[in-house]
Amino acid sequence: MADDTAVDTAEDAREEEHKVVPPWDEVAAALVAAFDGAIFHDSHGQPVVYVPREHWAAAALHLRDVERFTTCLDICAVDHLTDADRITVDGVTPERFEIVANFLSHPRNRRIRLIAQVPATDTTIAAVTPIYPGVNLAERETFDLYGITFDGHPDLTRILMPDDWEGHPLRKDDAPARVPVTFKGDPGPR
Amino acid sequence: MADEIETIDVDEELPPPSDGEVDDEVDDGLVDAGDFDAYREDTAEYDRLAAQTDEGAQLLTQHSEIVVTGGPWPELEGESQTMIINMGPQHPSTHGVLRIMMELDGETVVRAKPVIGYLHTGMEKTAEQLTYVQGGTNVTRMDYASPIANEIVFAMAVERLLDVEVPERAQWMRMLLAELSRMASHLLFQATNGMDLGAVSMMLFGWREREETLRVLEKITGLRMNHNFVRPGGLAADLPDGWEDACLDLCDIVERGIGEYDELLTANPIWLERMVGVGVITTEEALALGASGPILRSTGFAWDLRKTQPYLAYDQVDFDVIYTENGDCFDRYRIRLHEIAESMKIVRQCVERMPSGDYRVQDKKVTPPPRARIDESMEALIHHFKLFTEGFRVPAGETYVAVESPRGEIGCYLVSDGTGKPARMHIRGPSFYNLQSMQPMIKDRMVADGVAIVSSVDPIMGEVDR
Amino acid sequence: MGLEAVPYNFLTARLEDVVRWARRNSVMPATFGLACCAIEMMATGAAHYDLARFGMETFRASPRQADLMIVAGRVSQKMAPVLRQVYDQMVEPKWVISMGVCASSGGMFNNYAIVQGVDQIVPVDVYVPGCPPGPETLLHGILTLHQQIKTGDLLKRREASPSGGAGLEIDQRDGTPVDLPTVSARA
Numbered sequence: 001m002a003d004d005t006a007v008d009t010a011e012d013a014r015e016e017e018h019k020v021v022p023p024w025d026e027v028a029a030a031l032v033a034a035f036d037g038a039i040f041h042d043s044h045g046q047p048v049v050y051v052p053r054e055h056w057a058a059a060a061l062h063l064r065d066v067e068r069f070t071t072c073l074d075i076c077a078v079d080h081l082t083d084a085d086r087i088t089v090d091g092v093t094p095e096r097f098e099i100v101a102n103f104l105s106h107p108r109n110r111r112i113r114l115i116a117q118v119p120a121t122d123t124t125i126a127a128v129t130p131i132y133p134g135v136n137l138a139e140r141e142t143f144d145l146y147g148i149t150f151d152g153h154p155d156l157t158r159i160l161m162p163d164d165w166e167g168h169p170l171r172k173d174d175a176p177a178r179v180p181v182t183f184k185g186d187p188g189p190r
Numbered sequence: 191m192a193d194e195i196e197t198i199d200v201d202e203e204l205p206p207p208s209d210g211e212v213d214d215e216v217d218d219g220l221v222d223a224g225d226f227d228a229y230r231e232d233t234a235e236y237d238r239l240a241a242q243t244d245e246g247a248q249l250l251t252q253h254s255e256i257v258v259t260g261g262p263w264p265e266l267e268g269e270s271q272t273m274i275i276n277m278g279p280q281h282p283s284t285h286g287v288l289r290i291m292m293e294l295d296g297e298t299v300v301r302a303k304p305v306i307g308y309l310h311t312g313m314e315k316t317a318e319q320l321t322y323v324q325g326g327t328n329v330t331r332m333d334y335a336s337p338i339a340n341e342i343v344f345a346m347a348v349e350r351l352l353d354v355e356v357p358e359r360a361q362w363m364r365m366l367l368a369e370l371s372r373m374a375s376h377l378l379f380q381a382t383n384g385m386d387l388g389a390v391s392m393m394l395f396g397w398r399e400r401e402e403t404l405r406v407l408e409k410i411t412g413l414r415m416n417h418n419f420v421r422p423g424g425l426a427a428d429l430p431d432g433w434e435d436a437c438l439d440l441c442d443i444v445e446r447g448i449g450e451y452d453e454l455l456t457a458n459p460i461w462l463e464r465m466v467g468v469g470v471i472t473t474e475e476a477l478a479l480g481a482s483g484p485i486l487r488s489t490g491f492a493w494d495l496r497k498t499q500p501y502l503a504y505d506q507v508d509f510d511v512i513y514t515e516n517g518d519c520f521d522r523y524r525i526r527l528h529e530i531a532e533s534m535k536i537v538r539q540c541v542e543r544m545p546s547g548d549y550r551v552q553d554k555k556v557t558p559p560p561r562a563r564i565d566e567s568m569e570a571l572i573h574h575f576k577l578f579t580e581g582f583r584v585p586a587g588e589t590y591v592a593v594e595s596p597r598g599e600i601g602c603y604l605v606s607d608g609t610g611k612p613a614r615m616h617i618r619g620p621s622f623y624n625l626q627s628m629q630p631m632i633k634d635r636m637v638a639d640g641v642a643i644v645s646s647v648d649p650i651m652g653e654v655d656r
Numbered sequence: 657m658g659l660e661a662v663p664y665n666f667l668t669a670r671l672e673d674v675v676r677w678a679r680r681n682s683v684m685p686a687t688f689g690l691a692c693c694a695i696e697m698m699a700t701g702a703a704h705y706d707l708a709r710f711g712m713e714t715f716r717a718s719p720r721q722a723d724l725m726i727v728a729g730r731v732s733q734k735m736a737p738v739l740r741q742v743y744d745q746m747v748e749p750k751w752v753i754s755m756g757v758c759a760s761s762g763g764m765f766n767n768y769a770i771v772q773g774v775d776q777i778v779p780v781d782v783y784v785p786g787c788p789p790g791p792e793t794l795l796h797g798i799l800t801l802h803q804q805i806k807t808g809d810l811l812k813r814r815e816a817s818p819s820g821g822a823g824l825e826i827d828q829r830d831g832t833p834v835d836l837p838t839v840s841a842r843a
Contacts, residue, residue: 043587043588043589044350044351044353044587044589045350046589046590048588070477071477071478071480071482072480073480073592073599073601073618073623074590074601074603074616074618076603076614076616076618078588078605078613078614079614080607080613082613083586083607083613084607084608084609085585085586085607085608085609086586086607087586087587087588100588100603102590102601102603102618104599106477106491106493109498109499111590113590132478132480133478133479133626134478134479134480134481134623134626135480136626137306137622137623137625137626138622138623141622145314158307159306159307160306160307160310160655160656160734161307161310161733161734161769162307162733162734165733169312169315169768169769170314170315175312175315175767175768175769176767176768178319178766178767179762179766179767179768179772279735279738280687280688280717280738280742281687281717282687282715282717286689286690286691286694287690287735307732307734308690308732308734308735308738309690309691309729309730309732309735310732310733310734310769311691311730311732311765311767311769311770312765312767312768312769312770313765315767315768315769316764316765316767327764328764331691331692334691334692334695335695378695381698381702393698393702394702394703397698397699397702397703397704398702398703398704400699401699401702401704404699414696414790415692415695415696415788416692416787416788651691652691652692655732
């Protein structure tokens with residue numbers, strides 16, 4: 001299991017304080033073994049692997065070629081700027097943005113989720129589109145709404161907002177989620 | 191003519207442009223019509239071609255009108271005379287506001303690029319402002335042809351984060367509503383697909399049965415569309431009296447209806463001509479592009495989440511997964527037609543075997559108390575107040591739940607931050623990914639096939655653009 | 657329109673009634689279904705709630721041939737210029753029904769992405785509330801429009817109309833303001 005590999009005294013001490021969850025999912029275990037810094041997390045019974053940003057494309061490639069995950073279902077981003085509370089996973093430094101990818105293996109009938117932390121100062125990550133062509137539009141949408149740049153994407157342009165829109169609306173500090181409701185007969189906005 | 195022209199050394203400058211005349215005798219290094227025997231009057235080839243006309247010997251003129259003097263001439267790419275046309279966003283093929291830019295070579299589509307965003311509603315941003323009970327109103331308007339599927343996936347995601355177990359009656363009721371919604375959506379497909387391909391009366395036939403389905407949905411949920419009936423923890427209300435007869439009568443009506451569509455269309459030569467072999471997609475392409483639902487099942491791959499990863503009570507009812515081999519538009523039409531029949535099977539089993547019990551989880555922190563209790567108990571009043579003003583709080587966490595909507599796998603990725611409103615709610619809309627599968631389908635087909643292909647992909651722009 | 661030069665008298669009143677009768681009994685809607693309301697609009701045109709009894713079942717795809725634009729659904733920022741373009745391409749007389757709360761006021765989506773009421777872009781004659789409005793509600797809206805056509809003037813201008821419209825001033829393409837004739841509203 002992953003916590004048996006590469007354990008030194010510093011990690012031993014940390015382990016006693018916080019319990020590191022061993023991956024009960026073989027695919028997660030393989031990912032944790034293959035990529036340095038990948039951490040497994042059990043999210044309400046679903047396997048999640050927190051992958052460091054630099055290994056993002058390699059992890060997707062591993063899932064496709066080795067683990068037979070036929071489809072990347074979805075790529076989306078989460079903005080944690082105004083979170084009141086956030087789940088903490090040991091070994092993962094939380095950043096403002098997270099990129100989340102859900103995968104499905106049809107032959108093995110299993111799912112897995114990969115999450116990468118993306119700092120607000122450097123909103124770039126590798127594109128998964130060259131590996132799974134199905135997330136082409138999803139990565140464009142994430143770029144459009146969050147401003148995350150996907151390196152290696154063939155056509156990273158705005159998709160949902162008009163081409164001349166400025167800003168990235170789904171960021172917590174960008175577009176308003178509630179605009180003042182105007183009542184036509186009323187001189188001032190409500 | 192040969193007598194008057196003096197020979198020119200090719201290394202010298204070319205003579206100044208004459209008034210359009212080309213000298214065949216001069217080798218000026220440029221290819222022109224004079225190089226071909228067919229255009230030289232004194233050659234055998236010219237005579238042969240001239241003899242083929244029945245108006246006597248005629249002067250065969252050059253094809254090209256470009257003056258081959260002066261220069262340098264840009265390379266003329268004669269092949270790529272493609273034209274880019276725009277289909278939508280306002281067009282009569284009633285699939286909402288989808289815009290497709292097609293590059294045409296004559297009538298053949300070389301490339302088609304869907305441009306979306308004309309219905310972008312910012313629903314994911316609005317979801318961050320609504321409580322979890324209100325979230326259903328938002329989510330239900332994404333795939334507005336089968337709203338129950340959206341509501342179910344959102345409610346299931348919230349329940350997973352809350353770690354609550356929905357009672358059995360609620361599971362069966364949700365399943366019943368999901369199948370009724372699936373029937374309504376596939377009937378809408380039959381109607382719009384027929385109309386797009388020219389069978390305009392299908393619009394009226396499909397809507398006739400769909401009205402009956404919506405009548406039953408209105409009886410149960412109170413609304414014809416966008417019901418907001420499936421809430422986290424269960425449903426908004428219990429089944430009304432007389433629902434069994436209503437459902438069974440509906441099944442009889444719809445069964446007659448789909449028999450009519452089958453008779454009208456399935457063996458119809460025009461229908462077959464327009465649909466068979468059109469828009470073929472292979473399993474590898476479909477899986478690579480993330481397509482799911484009838485598109486994937488039409489390629490020969492029988493993947494249905496209701497069977498492979500059962501949720502609600504689908505593992506306790508008996509139904510078949512419809513799949514075909516060819517991957518063309520006709521197959522998708524047939525799959526959706528037969529899925530209506532399978533949904534009716536499930537509805538009939540729900541009517542027979544609906545368990546009794548609670549229609550929502552009896553957890554005071556999640557479910558509002560019955561209205562009568564509010565007059566009796568202070569605690570009930572406080573709970574009611576807090577639940578309807580603030581909403582219940584969901585502990586911090588994230589989850590992804592997927593169900594089988596009529597269009598494929600619809601998923602909800604929900605991140606909560608401990609407050610009464612989600613931190614992030616993202617819906618993985620099947621049509622968003624299914625639209626990508628339109629591109630391999632439409633390649634090297636004609637424009638008219640494009641309409642059939644978009645119709646068979648059955649996109650609902652509400653969940654594409656969100 | 658040539659009739660504005662004709663002086664108003666007893667004979668032209670009969671003619672106006674005939675013209676108004678013809679106009680309200682042959683309204684042709686333009687296909688402008690955007691979202692969920694489009695499904696209910698199609699249901700209104702279907703056999704159960706029949707629009708054909710008003711002569712309105714032919715939804716014209718080309719705006720040149722349509723005189724009623726039923727804006728059915730939420731109008732996003734990207735769609736707004738398209739909406740205005742289609743409205744401009746329609747030939748007078750033209751009417752707009754704003755179907756559903758999203759088209760009337762932005763509905764439940766008061767965020768960055770949705771135009772808060774389509775009357776910010778085009779002048780609206782009838783607002784039909786509902787989310788989505790059932791076919792009966794839409795039919796009531798259509799009948800209200802028919803009533804307006806019946807009682808309004810031949811050269812109905814929205815600002816002077818009894819419903820008030822949106823008070824929208826629409827300039828010509830070259831920027832000159834529209835010179836509206838004074839119309840007397842009769843009972």
